[in-house]
Amino acid sequence: MLHVTDLWKSYPGADGPVAILRGVSLELAAGATLALTGESGSGKSTLLHVIGGLDSADRGTVRLGEVELTALDDVGRARLRRGTVGVVFQQFNLIPSLDVARNLAFQARLAGAEDPAWTAVLADRLGLTAHLRKYPEELSGGQQQRVAIGRTLAVRPRLVLADEPTGNLDEDTGAAVLALMLDLVAETGAALLTVTHSERLAARMDRRLHLAHGQVSP
Amino acid sequence: MIGAGLAALLSHWRRRPFQLLTLLLGLATATALWSAVQAINAEARVSYDRAAAALGPTRRDRIAAADGQPMDAALFVALRRASWPVTPVIEATIPTRAGPLRLIGIDPFTLPPQDVPQVAGAGFDAAFVTPPGQLIAAPATAERLAAADLPPLIAVEGAPPGVAYGDIPTVQRLAGLDGRHSYLTVTGPAPIGQRPLSEITPDLRIEPATDAAGGDLARLTDSFHLNLTAFGLLSFAVGLFIVRGAIGLAFEQRRPVFRTLRALGLSRRTLIGLLVGELAVFALIAGAAGIALGYGIAALLLPDVAATLRGLYGASVDGSLSLRPAWWLAGLGIAMLGTAVAAAGALWQLWRLPLLAPAQPRAWARGSAAALRWQLAAAGGLALVALAAGLLGGGLIGAFVLLGALLIAAALTLPAVLHAALALGARSARGAVAEWFWADTRQQVPGLALALMALLLALAANIGVGTMVSSFRLTFTGWLDQRLASELYVTAETEAQARALETWLVPRTDAVLPIWNVDATLYGLPGEVYGVADHPTYRDHWPLIAALPDVWDRVAAGDGVLINEQLARREDLWPGDRVRLPGWPDAPVAGVYSDYGNPLAQALLGLGRFDALYPEAPRLRFGLRVAPERAGALAAALIDEFGLPPGNMIDQAEIKAFSLSVFERTFTITGALNVLTLSVAGFAILTSLLTLSAMRLPQVAPVWALGLTRGRLARLELMRTALLAALTFLCALPVGLLLAWVLLAVINVEAFGWRLPMHLFPRDWAVLGLLSLAAAALAALGPARRIARMPPAQLLKVFADER
Structure with missing residues (x-):
């Protein structure tokens, strides 16, 4: 489902461009889960951003099913982000001006794929039913991350990208949130690629890859 | 310790030069508009004083006819024969082609030189007292009167503006007062054995020395200057909104620094002292720049103001501006005072800030429900003050209290009204983007509130003054037609x-x-x-x-x-x-x-x-x-038949044109101040948007990540600002109309003595509305472009950085 081939990405540095990704290739089947580990600054988030259409690559291709993401323009990538790919951020990145109910449904509505019944199921499963009228600032970190997961899954994406999804949560909350996410992702049949430092999280995935010096290795 | 603390505080401005520029520009503009008005007022007052001083006779006892009419010249002779030390004076205003001219007739042989020092200094020669005589006037006045049909004009530096001095017979002839004097001035102490006045003639009375002439002028023009001062104050207030916004933002952003400095041992008192010192330096720099700018504005506007005062009150003011120490000191003072007012809230908050307060900057000027309630309560209180001033307070001061309270109450109410309107909009929103747009716009209101309040004030002033001027113009034109019926x-x-x-x-x-x-x-x-x-x-x-x-x-x-x-x-x-x-x-x-x-x-x-x-x-x-088309031929025939000078015939069209030109110039300064105030408000929006745009990133980036393009986000940013400007305009409309009513029905009556009917000019409002939308969109263009062109890497930083 996801085919990443020979991906290169560099950023300008004080002494010229700094290569972050050096020919990364990986594949992920539908419904499969993959953990991407690596040191801080190894380029995990950059890889995730390129795969999610949030950033562009210097070279190489990213293919999602039949769509070659790296060939899309800004509008095409935005469309992809709305409906096909869902991203769960470490910082949750909820929309502070919208309440929980609207945050949950936001991406699905953007994609024109709102399914109120599914959103209600997600709210229930994520334990958010009692908080639907609250605003993000009124929620705990764990609750906010659950809203972010729900928002992503409400659109039934084919690929879920998670960037340190439990990195901002304490261990117990993180474990609970992770379990929920894995269950729900499995139910939607989406593939999951998660970037993490956590061994415990990585161990729950089908596969794991390690990113070092801009290259992945098992 | 103080040096290190100051360095830490100042480093904020080094890293944010634009914010510093905003603060300085806001303060400089506010000071400039205020100082310009003060300079104009000061110049006018100096001219009035000069006029009063130059008309020395008013400082002495006068002898005038009991019925207030010009007196027979023979009475002067009778009094001189009875040893009265008197000199005759004629005061008259005559129409000339160059507008009304105040003539003063003097007798150089009996007039003490110190009574008209500037004029006497020039020395009177034989031509002054021999037909056709001469007139002595200030250079500017002489230049203005060059085209008028008058005896030769001698320009004398230092002569009071707008007045021409002539020998008694010359002025008698020009004013049509042959054989008469306006009054006699007592030039010295009575000699022993002087016959009492009542014995010489029962028709005269002695008027004790007063400052009457200068006083009259000052009293007549007081209301005009008060109007100008009020406008200057309004502009100053609008400018202060910018300053308050910039200071508030800087304080919020430096909150972590304040906490760290306090934690490292800087006392609260020292910290506040350093901040006050920092602001004082800024106020001095901006004040000096503002004074220079104000001088330029005043120099630009003064000729029009002088024309207004001449046309409206017959008061003459020099068209040139002097740099008076009192004026620039007052300018610096008002800059300091304005900064103190604008910073008071932020300093008070800092004073009360606990040492272990959260170091993260709160959202800038985040408006909590409680703050809104407080604002509404204050607005309610001010509305009551306005009501009380309207019902109970008399006089011009009461009218201005009404006006000020009304405007500030309206400004304070604005955020709550915007919140309500946006909530209403959110309720009708369909679709995720629309919902986000309304909700996000609502969230932006606190950050933009000060700028929008400034815009409200500027728009309301514009509508109010515009309605007054247009109503006046309409009434005045109709009135001229009625009043000048003769051709x-x-x-x-x-x-x-x-x-x-x-x-x-x-x-x-x-x-x-x-x-x-x-x-x-x-x-x-x-x-x-x-x-x-x-x-x-x-x-x-x-x-x-x-x-x-x-x-x-x-x-x-x-x-x-x-x-x-x-x-x-x-x-x-x-x-x-x-x-x-x-x-x-x-x-x-x-x-x-x-x-x-x-x-x-x-x-x-x-x-x-x-x-x-x-x-x-x-x-x-x-x-x-006569039939209007015959008026020209008749005038020509009168010249042929009677040798009348052309200046003695004025046709209706000419008077109307002159009157309308006086009218238009009268409102040149209000128009100019209107535009300047609106520009300041536009600038306030621009600076608020620019400073907010940096803080907007964390709010915009997630929406982008969820699939909205940068271009669409930029368009939404533009729409948001335009929507807020449009809502502010809608709020400003009733406030402006209320302002117009106060100006027409209260202030005009108090200031000028006439009440004007109020007319409505929807087309003008539409133009102003479009202008404010355009200004807001223009201000939002930069930040919107920034979003449209922002590299994804920069947006992605939001997800990487700890916020």
């Missing part, structure tokens, strides 16, 4: 010529309407009494605003008089009351007429009654009714 006005050179003219004109015109008038003191202030014929020209056209039945019959029969609105309002005299006129102390008021643009009290009598009361009045002027 041609002609002034004879002598009474004999006037009689000949009348005889010659009767068969050649539809009507010859004598217009006699005398200057008179009415209720202690300068005024004029007119005698007019009973004719349909008056009956059909005269702009009466209140009258008894058969008003014109009463006037024609000599049983009643008409008075102008200024006199009616000042003395509260209305139809049925009795007015005190020279020689007729209980004249029944038959009607009141509008008399815009005239600072003097005026009464209108039937010609018969006028003749009986004022037999000495010059009978030189006529209004001629």
